[in-house]
Amino acid sequence: MSDDDEVLGGHVQEIRRGSVVLACLAVLRTPQYGYALLSTLDEAGFPVDANTLYPLLRRLEKQGLLSSEWNTDESRPRKFYVVSPLGERLRDEMAQEWADLGARIESVLRGGTP
Amino acid sequence: MNDDSTTDLVERYLAAVSRRLPEAIRADVTDELRGTIADMRDAHGDDPAATREVLLELGDPAVLARSYDTRPRHLIGPAVFDDFVGVLRATLVTVLPIVLVAMTVVQVGIEGESLPLGLLHAALDTFTVGLHIVFWTGLAFALVERYGDEQRAPATDEQEPWSPDLLPPVPPQRQIGVSELVWGLVVVAVSIAWLPWQHVRGVVDDADGDPVPLVDPALWDSWIPAFIVIMLAGGVLEVVKYRVGRWTLPLVLVNAALNAVLAAFVVVVMTVVGVENPDFAPAMLADDNVWEPRVVGTVVLATILALCAWDVVASVRQHLLLRRDAAATPAAGRGRTSAPA
Numbered sequence: 001m002s003d004d005d006e007v008l009g010g011h012v013q014e015i016r017r018g019s020v021v022l023a024c025l026a027v028l029r030t031p032q033y034g035y036a037l038l039s040t041l042d043e044a045g046f047p048v049d050a051n052t053l054y055p056l057l058r059r060l061e062k063q064g065l066l067s068s069e070w071n072t073d074e075s076r077p078r079k080f081y082v083v084s085p086l087g088e089r090l091r092d093e094m095a096q097e098w099a100d101l102g103a104r105i106e107s108v109l110r111g112g113t114p
Numbered sequence: 115m116n117d118d119s120t121t122d123l124v125e126r127y128l129a130a131v132s133r134r135l136p137e138a139i140r141a142d143v144t145d146e147l148r149g150t151i152a153d154m155r156d157a158h159g160d161d162p163a164a165t166r167e168v169l170l171e172l173g174d175p176a177v178l179a180r181s182y183d184t185r186p187r188h189l190i191g192p193a194v195f196d197d198f199v200g201v202l203r204a205t206l207v208t209v210l211p212i213v214l215v216a217m218t219v220v221q222v223g224i225e226g227e228s229l230p231l232g233l234l235h236a237a238l239d240t241f242t243v244g245l246h247i248v249f250w251t252g253l254a255f256a257l258v259e260r261y262g263d264e265q266r267a268p269a270t271d272e273q274e275p276w277s278p279d280l281l282p283p284v285p286p287q288r289q290i291g292v293s294e295l296v297w298g299l300v301v302v303a304v305s306i307a308w309l310p311w312q313h314v315r316g317v318v319d320d321a322d323g324d325p326v327p328l329v330d331p332a333l334w335d336s337w338i339p340a341f342i343v344i345m346l347a348g349g350v351l352e353v354v355k356y357r358v359g360r361w362t363l364p365l366v367l368v369n370a371a372l373n374a375v376l377a378a379f380v381v382v383v384m385t386v387v388g389v390e391n392p393d394f395a396p397a398m399l400a401d402d403n404v405w406e407p408r409v410v411g412t413v414v415l416a417t418i419l420a421l422c423a424w425d426v427v428a429s430v431r432q433h434l435l436l437r438r439d440a441a442a443t444p445a446a447g448r449g450r451t452s453a454p455a
Contacts, residue, residue, distance in 0.1 A: 054150065
């Protein structure tokens with residue numbers, strides 16, 4: 001049985017993988033620093049490990065989907081991330097793809113053909 | 115709350131991550147990570163074990179650093195790995211046996227070592243050559259992997275995109291490969307080159323210090339040239355065999371004929387004409403060596419005859435395999451081959 005769980009876990013993880021990027025791009029409409037984003041995503045039902053999220057944020061920044069700024073006003077300097085105009089455009093396209101994919105999955109699960 | 119030991123632990127963690135990061139992002143990532151660890155620790159409340167838990171959550175520093183830095187961490191990647199193994203295998207398989215045989219001949223035949231000791235030396239030399247081959251081939255492919263990327267990158271504009279038209283025709287199934295060609299030519303070259311060589315460096319020297327050839331020098335007027343002609347014919351056959359690539363019936367027949375000629379020649383020369391230099395045995399005995407010309411002659415003759423016979427038998431077997439395959443796949447060369455071996 002535990003073998004089955006392991007297999008299922010692997011596939012579920014595959015399905016979820018792309019959703020974290022989309023969730024980040026959605027949540028970061030307003031600037032947030034890493035740890036706050038981690039909590040927001042967790043509350044929204046996207047539990048992510050810190051060691052996954054931080055490298056991901058940096059990758060998205062390198063691709064130009066996020067921009068970042070250090071805020072040193074408070075005692076603890078923090079790096080704030082926000083979606084760039086490019087990020088917004090791609091996010092909307094990804095959201096459309098997500099919706100279409102959901103509909104198509106729904107359709108094949110019901111046994112129909114598109 | 116930030117007592118020395120926990121701060122120390124955090125800084126040690128940060129140092130372990132940052133030293134594995136590329137210079138360009140090192141400071142930035144480290145600062146961000148420091149803030150994150152502090153935030154995460156606050157979320158754990160006043161728990162003194164919080165730092166340990168946070169660091170455990172972030173995991174192995176090496177793994178974390180790797181997820182920031184996605185440069186390749188291999189010398190030879192999947193794109194060139196198959197070529198690497200292919201070249202390495204082909205080189206080792208062809209070169210090492212030649213080196214082993216050549217060095218054994220040199221050590222035993224020329225340096226005059228005993229067979230076990232000569233073999234040992236030759237094996238050590240072969241090992242060294244093998245190390246060199248592996249190292250230089252590996253280095254060459256690592257350089258290709260690192261700097262040869264632009265040419266294989268799929269997304270460059272000037273490169274023609276792959277299409278089915280680029281597929282090469284199915285190569286005919288080869289029975290006779292490069293290694294066989296190399297081996298054949300080496301055998302021919304060595305057996306011809308040895309004849310003049312023994313006049314330069316012999317197994318034994320005479321009283322004046324000149325080498326005493328093993329083969330009777332009188333044979334040079336006709337028998338040795340004839341032998342060289344037969345061996346050269348064998349060399350030509352090796353090349354033709356390689357070009358054809360398969361044991362076709364004409365090839366099998368010519369090969370059998372040539373082997374028969376060589377066997378007959380060797381039998382006649384060794385038993386009727388006599389091959390040994392009359393000066394050789396006395397020189398050998400004078401040099402305190404044991405020399406049994408009859409035993410050595412018999413062994414050499416038997417070996418040559420066995421090799422000739424085996425060559426013919428092997429070629430016939432390959433030819434039969436070829437016929438069986440042709441029968442099994444009427445459209446030979448269309449694609450699939452059924453031969454397991």
